[in-house]
Structures are given as structure tokens and as C-alpha cells.
Amino acid sequence: MPPKNDTRAWQRMLSGRRLDLLDPSPLDVEISDIAHGLARVARWNGQTLGEHAYSVAQHSLVVEAVFCHLNQANADDCQAALLHDAPEYVIGDMISPFKAVVGGGYKAVEKRLEAAVHLRFGLPPHPRPALKAKIKAADRIAAYFESVSLAGFSIAEAKRFFGEPNGVSIELLPIQPMPTALAQQRFLDRFGEIETARAERQKTARKAAK
Numbered sequence: 001m002p003p004k005n006d007t008r009a010w011q012r013m014l015s016g017r018r019l020d021l022l023d024p025s026p027l028d029v030e031i032s033d034i035a036h037g038l039a040r041v042a043r044w045n046g047q048t049l050g051e052h053a054y055s056v057a058q059h060s061l062v063v064e065a066v067f068c069h070l071n072q073a074n075a076d077d078c079q080a081a082l083l084h085d086a087p088e089y090v091i092g093d094m095i096s097p098f099k100a101v102v103g104g105g106y107k108a109v110e111k112r113l114e115a116a117v118h119l120r121f122g123l124p125p126h127p128r129p130a131l132k133a134k135i136k137a138a139d140r141i142a143a144y145f146e147s148v149s150l151a152g153f154s155i156a157e158a159k160r161f162f163g164e165p166n167g168v169s170i171e172l173l174p175i176q177p178m179p180t181a182l183a184q185q186r187f188l189d190r191f192g193e194i195e196t197a198r199a200e201r202q203k204t205a206r207k208a209a210k
Helices: 031-038 056-070 075-082 096-102 104-120 129-149 155-162 180-209
Strands: 010-012 018-020
Touching (some): 031 180, 056 129, 056 180, 075 129, 075 180
8 A cells, every 4th residue: 555645735824714735726715814924925035125024915015006007907907916916825925036947836836826816806717918918017117116125226227127117106106114914904905995896896887787
């Protein structure tokens, strides 16, 4: 008889959910777990200025703000922008140079988690290509400002890696690192605001269809 494989592929969440990392179910995804996790994951491997780590939760708020500033987006698309790094509440924020070394295995897990998160909140499993490109553009603008303001990059370096932040001013963005609890609450608050807008949009659409 072959030895029993006791390898654990699930993560116990504070909500009580048990999320299978290799085959995640939308039923095991909770926004409270996402906000809690992202607020405790540091961007830039923690190599940022300030008393507090600059969290993925705060980065997500910045990306969504940039995305909405640059695009006439509906609430569904804004929610996709806010949740663009949601898988990192489980797998952490791996910096780009290391992602390139790790390769496809990481991306496969990330995509399965993305699908579970999106389905949990009534979004398509993955953003359509045009939307994904717009969110990525907002992500690069956020990275530009973060790299210069917090991570020690020169302007020339930031432009080389992330491009010019055209159409966006840093004064519009919450870049100053927040305490963990505040970043977590702000993320939850923004998620709730967008969900309210989504519900209103759906209600209006149902009335128009009658």
C-alpha cells in the first residue's frame, strides 16, 4: 500500500472557511478574509518608507482610484479593479522579478483563485482582455508613484519600468502608508460602496426591462 499523502493544500481563514488552494471554491471566499489578508501583505517586499508597511489593500485602493479616474467605468469594472490583486490574500505579493523565475505554476494557482473570487462576487471568472489592459495600465501608474514616493526609485528608473503616469496626479491618490487596521477598513468600505452601486445598477436594469 502506498504511503498516505498528508500534504495540506488548504488554508484556514479567520472567517472559519477552509479554502482549497489548488481547487478553490467561490463558496469559501469571504470579503472579510480578503481585506484582512491584503491589509497584512506588504508591497515591494516591505522595502518602503514610512512607519507602516504599504499594503496590497492600500495598493488596490490606489489602482481602483486611478482606474476610475481614467475610465468611464461601470461598478462591475470598478469592483474588478479593486479586486485585481485579491488572490494575494492567500499567496502573498511575489515581486515581478521572482515571478519570472517561478514561472507558470504560480500563475496557474493565481488564475484559479482569481476565478473563485470573481465568481463569489458575481463577476466573470476573469476580466475581458480590454478591461484587463485598462486595469493593468492603472496598476502601472500606481506602481510608478509607489516606486518613486516609497520604494527608493529615481524618476528615470520608474519611467523605464512603469512608463509615464499620464493623466494622473499623485495628489489624488492615498499613497501615504496606512496602519493595517485602517487599510483593511478602507478596503472594506470601498468594496461596500461599489457593491451598493452595483445593486442600484441591477435594480435600474430590471425596471427598464419590465
